[in-house]
Amino acid sequence: MAVKTYREIHLINRPEGTPTDQDFAFVEKDIPSIKENELLLKTLYLSVDPYMRGRMRDVKSYVAPYKLNEPMNGGVLAEVLDSKSDRFQQGDIVTGTLNWGEYNIVQANAVQKVDPSIAPITTRLGVLGMTGLTAYFGLLDIGKPQAGETVVVSGAAGAVGSIVGQIAKLKGARAVGIAGSDEKVDYLVNELGFDAAVNYKKDSFEDDLKKAVADGVDVYFDNVGGPVSDAVILELNRNSRVVLCGTISSYNNPAEDLGPRIQWKFITTSSMMKGFTLGDYASELKTGAVEMAKWFQEGKLKYEETIIEGFDQTLEAFRGLFEGSNLGKQLVKVADPEIAKL
Template identity: 75%
Template sequence: MEPFTQKEIHLVNRPEGMPSKEDFEFREKELSSLQENEVLLKTLYLSVDPYMRGRMKDVKSYIAPFQLNEAITGGVLAEVIESRSASFKQGDIVTANLNWAEYNVANEHSVRKVDPSVAPITTTLGILGLTGLTAYFGLLDIGQPQPGETVVVSGAAGAVGSVVGQIAKIKGTKVVGIAGSDEKIDYLLNELGFDAAVNYKKDSFKEDLEKALPNGVDVYFDNVGGDVSDAVIEQLNNQARISLCGSISSYNTEGEDIGPRMQWKFIKTSSMMKGFTLGDYAQDFPTGAVQLAKWLAEGKLKYEETIVDGFENTPEAFFGLFKGTNIGKQLVKVAEPEFAKL
């Protein structure tokens, strides 16, 4: 290939509070010629995820922060345009953690081939990818739901939460979802089959939650934190389990996020709360992926995608995560494939 220029998205400021357009910049970069065992990839879809907000802070965490004036990285679904690898050919669909860019050059060992015959390719970034695996391991390993128990999911209409609730139903539990709009409540009840759903933005939230939980809470899958989680914790049963996946309510908070001291509730109910990141389960990914694909093929799992068109709209898609505009997985469609027959 001849070197050519394309665009990528850089982080140019570390946001204080809610990120804005001024924190991102589209910059042109020249891609160099392919070396042995490398592939040229055209981006088809980008995944935008809440955890990326944490990487915009220059603090120690389970994953290194984004560097200023460098491309943001995340889950990418791409098409092989040119290959100097024996493992990949032109037209292959692949996924990897790559730059937010129109094109990427990657080593063959850093990308994974996607089989378009299994399911729509976008599921690789959602229900059959890291999103689905996060729900699978966080619920089943930490929550360990048992038939007849009550499982509560916050952020229930989001990418992870919607999968958690459905897996909990497969396991024979009563599932109560928490979301932030009447549209999302309707989706949880009528599309995903949740037993109850509560809108946390209503003034009557605490009363509505208590009514939805006549038998208390045995398992809580927490994507939100903050006041929502305080209200759920008040309803814990003895031996309850809480799986801490995210705390999106505080990601854009300036200063410390200080709330009620809830330790007494865990002592009183002999409950357990455990945080996790998906990397904790890396060795078991194949097992989880096979089971998720099986449930999807059997019609036991459904999924929704909120897709924003256009690479130039990627920052807006990211902001939407914190405004609650997405149902299911938030994706950006960057381009159509050139060679793949999908």
Template identity: 75%
Template sequence: MAPITYKEIHLVNRPEGMPSDDDFKFVEQTVPALQGGEILLKTLYLSVDPYMRGRMQDAKSYIAPFQLDEAITGGVLAEVIASKSPQFKQGDIVNGNLKWGEYNIAKADGLQKVDPSIAPITTRLGVLGLTGLTAYFGLLDIGKPQAGETVVVSGAAGAVGSIVGQIAKLKGAKAVGIAGSDEKIDYLINELGFDAAVNYKKDSFVEDLANALPDGVDVYFDNVGGDVSDAVMRLLNRNARIPLCGAISSYNAAGKDLGPRIQTSLIKTSSMMQGFTLGNYAADFEKGATELGQWLQAGKLKYEETIVEGFENTPQAFLGLFQGSNVGKQLVKVADPDFAKL
């Protein structure tokens, strides 16, 4: 067949502050002849996630930085177009950490086969994947919500936060969400069954939050940091637990990100704050995905996706995360499959 040309997205600048279009470059590539063991994958969906902002910095962290002038990598759902590996055949759907590209050439290692009959394949990038597992382990292992306690989650309408609140409810706790629009507040209360939800963009936020938390805060699952978290910290109960999942409000702070020191609040309440990343729980992924899948199939867990169409819109979909333009998991739909029936 004629050589296939396709585009990849490379990181060409390390952004200071909010990233912009100039930090990304679309680079044309040609599919080479496959070598033994190699698989040609056509991207169907790719995942954009807030944690990727951290990888754009050249800083020591839990995960290596993206290299300049190389493709950005992340969660990708793809279809096998051609395979020189015995493990995969044409038409298989796979999930892996792959390049932001319309095609990838990969080896079988690190690819997981996705069975489209179990659930929509996109759940593998969301509720049954990175974001669902992050909610599951952060809340249950660190937050340890008890029946009757109050769980607050920021970024509550996002891919992680929306699952956190629902798991809190499944454990008999009260779930209170913080999000940034009245539509999201409505979604949290009326679709997902949160007990209360507060819009942090309103001038009355601090007061609204206190009113929504008459019994204080036992668990605060923090996705956002910044002013929102400052307000929650004033309402901690004794022995509160704070799983620190993300600090999206800080990721694009170019200068110093200053705020009220929180140590005294933690001392006064004997509270605990624990940073974590999903990789800490790699040994338990199977267990977590199984339980999430059971809840999903039993109709106990709902999820939302915000899907941008077109590979060329990937940078905008990523940047939109920092403006709160998504409800639930933000995905980019790149193409329909050539062979699989979904």
């Protein structure tokens, strides 16, 4: 190990609108020698996720805001380069919520071991990790899709949406995806087996949607908010359920997010909507992970990853989420492992 320093990405301004390079700083740090029970981790992959935009604001929410002049953090896959814990050895692959840094020095209990023989390790940041479980609990606990019902998901080609549609199919429901390009629409229908998909960027979106949900909408899993959701809500059936996961359409919008009030539609259809975050299911995560792993092993869950190479590209990858440049899970590949053979 000739490396003596590494870089971290710190938030230095609270962005207005789309985050720019000027809102962040690459900060160089020395690699310290680790103490008892600590691990030195080399980042292999890091996850960029839309919810991080919310944490860049200085407002109380379900997770604390990122602090200024401190590192960003999120889901990370890393290799243990040095360990002063009995539980880990050099070459182990681990995951946890870690700093956006080329290296992390952490307490051993801050990470969990990843078994590379079960599935490609990157699935632990996607279909078998936070985004897959978000799809699982939101759809099944709030949406409760029944066989024969129509489930619509927005952001359908993204990390969460692509899994939502597939779980809906596993439950015998009809899956209709909304995405932002004809390529994504093709992917949803032809690769993932959605029953229909529509491109919200087309002028014909509202008509296309109506045709795709001719029997109305029973479950709407909403990742995007904004005008796309306004259109879906007009198609809700009686006793429908709207699962609120994200409003990515407004995250970079500094103006107030105005639209038609929706309460009347929920009254006239006796429908329900509920927001959630994965933290609501902290005590049930293991159950979900077991069922998701089972479906995955059985080949019932397909997934896609969009991987940008290079720690320098992290901000570009993050901004790409809001332009829909990702198919499936957006990851940044930071480095190859030094010891582990994957």
